[in-house]
Amino acid sequence: MEHYHSILKEREGNIGMNKQVNYRSFLSTIILVSTFGGLLFGYDTGVINGALPYMSEALGLNSFTEGLIASALLLGAALGAVFGGQLSDYVGRRKNILYLAVLFFMATLGCTLAPNITVMIAFRFLLGFAVGGASVTVPTYLAEMAPAESRGKMVTWNELMIVSGQLLAFVFNAILGTTMGDHSHVWRYMLAIAALPAVILFFGMIKMPESPRWLVSKGKNEDALSVLRRIREKSQAQSELNEIENALNEESGVQKATFRDLLNVPWMRRLVFIGIGVAVVSQATGVNSIMYYGTEILRDAGFETSAALIGNTANGVISVLATLVGIWLLDKVGRRPMMLTGLTGTTTVLLLIGIFSFVLKGSTALPYVMLTLTVTFLAFMQGAIGPVLWVTLSEIFPLRLRGLGMGISVFFLWITNFFIGLTFPILLDKIGLSATFLAFAAIGVVAIALMKKYLPETKGRTLEELELYFRTHNDQDAQNDYEGSTQAK
Structure with missing residues (x-):
């Protein structure tokens, strides 16, 4: 038995x-x-x-x-x-x-x-x-x-x-x-x-x-249980x-936020501006000029079309590997350090692309230098900025503001992407590779300054804590209390 x-x-x-x-x-x-x-x-x-x-x-x-x-x-x-x-x-x-x-x-x-x-x-x-x-x-x-x-x-x-x-x-x-x-x-x-x-x-x-x-x-509810x-x-x-x-x-x-609230409630307006800023900055690095026109960039640097197509696969490989690393880093490193490191890296690479595409113009080394730099750029972009972008947008908006804030931020992300996609080949044709990437580098410097000043650290913070911070942003004592409590954690 x-x-x-x-x-x-x-x-x-x-x-x-x-x-x-x-x-x-x-x-x-x-x-x-x-x-x-x-x-x-x-x-x-x-x-x-x-x-x-x-x-x-x-x-x-x-x-x-x-x-x-x-x-x-x-x-x-x-x-x-x-x-x-x-x-x-x-x-x-x-x-x-x-x-x-x-x-x-x-x-x-x-x-x-x-x-x-x-x-x-x-x-x-x-x-x-x-x-x-x-x-x-x-x-x-x-x-x-x-x-x-x-x-x-x-x-x-x-x-x-x-x-x-x-x-x-x-x-x-x-x-x-x-x-x-x-x-x-x-x-x-x-x-x-x-x-x-x-x-x-x-x-x-x-x-x-x-x-x-x-x-x-x-x-x-019965269907949901099933x-x-x-x-x-x-x-x-x-x-x-x-x-x-x-x-x-x-x-x-919960009463959902409206466009009228954005006009009348300063802390909500500030949060939406930060969401827009993160979205715009992530695209203003010029990442999609490489993802959409990488072959054209390598051809302009001196590769034949077939060689440029083969070389461009390196951009895809590094994007996948860097995304895996970025996902792993998200729970180990703060959002602000990752974003600032990513922006510093991409801006530096954009500056180098601008310099080398001018100094080495016509050189047989230029295509390989350009390929190395675009791969390095994507390592910083997909390994640091990309993961932080979506996580930050999902974390900074409290419940009442989430639908409106996410919708506006993602809309500006795509619109920025649209203007870069539209103007990049025109800039490449009119002012050349070097000047175009130097312009992106200048935008990168501004982006670093903006994110350093305005991007909050959201890792480990509840939505309620973040809402309190933005509600009391102009009250220095409340702000110090909030920052002290987060450091204690």
Whole structure:
């Protein structure tokens, strides 16, 4: 009899272990499938890097229309980020990602088959709308599906998929450019590849569950509990449902901030300005001039097109590796030191690019110097500034201000990105490589000064502590008390 009971207990233990493995496996599947949205984000922003030289010849582009085609996606992304969040609140995170997958697919086909500049710009704009929608919907979906103890890891996986998508774009550009470079439509094949992950995202998300938090917000508590039982241990599902219900009840009692509050409440206005500043500074480093025009930069420095495409893959590799390091550093180093170190590094590299591209102009060494410097630049950008950007924006806004503050900040991020994408090829054409990067270096100096003066340290601080700090910012005694309490921790 004792032997029978021991066998029964062993079987029960195995069943419990299998359930635990199953829910973790299902969570891993959710991460993998949904972050194909991030992969598409990365591929569609990076593929233009290698396609543009060939596209310029086929469509007869000049510096202005090159910038317009590259930046049309960014303008679409600004609007997609604003409306994508609202749409996911209305139809659900899962269904919104399905809609975005269809838009990714249709816009990719439109760009691939575009017969002229006008059609290309129109479909690049629609593609950007999908990118912007994915940039807000996928992290929200992941955050709401993740257990509290692994939320950061799950959400930052999307960032890794974005830079992996850019790396894939650079690799496929290099392969197609070196094997089919004499084919006039090689750029169409580069663009067409993005249709495949869009198909995977669509059919994968059909089998994924809806966010339990969204279901509770719509009064579908039984459905939410059913989802939680698939992605949590049995003992955790009911307690987490209760937590979600309590959190939503608290949020419903919070009066959300409005644009009028930004005019009338100084501490709210100050927080939004900091959010805008962090967003603008991260893009004003000129990072996307390298991510979108890296091949053009290397060609301008002296590489042949095929060699530039191959060299540009180094930018993708370092972006992935640096992002991994940045994710690891986030919980070990403060936000301010990481941001200031990153800005100091990128500004120094931008200055060196400006100097060497002038001093070594025409030299056979210049292309290799430029490749080394762009790789170093991306190490600082993706390893320090990139991770801090999104974490800071998620931490500085209290609950009542979070939706409005994040929306405004991300909108300015994309608009800054748009203007850089539009003007960079024009600046390259009119004032040259050296003067363009010296201008970025000058902006970097201003950015360092602004972040040193205004960026708060948010690591280890609660939202309530940060709100208190900004409410009492003009009261020096209260400010000293706050800083003393944080140092004591």
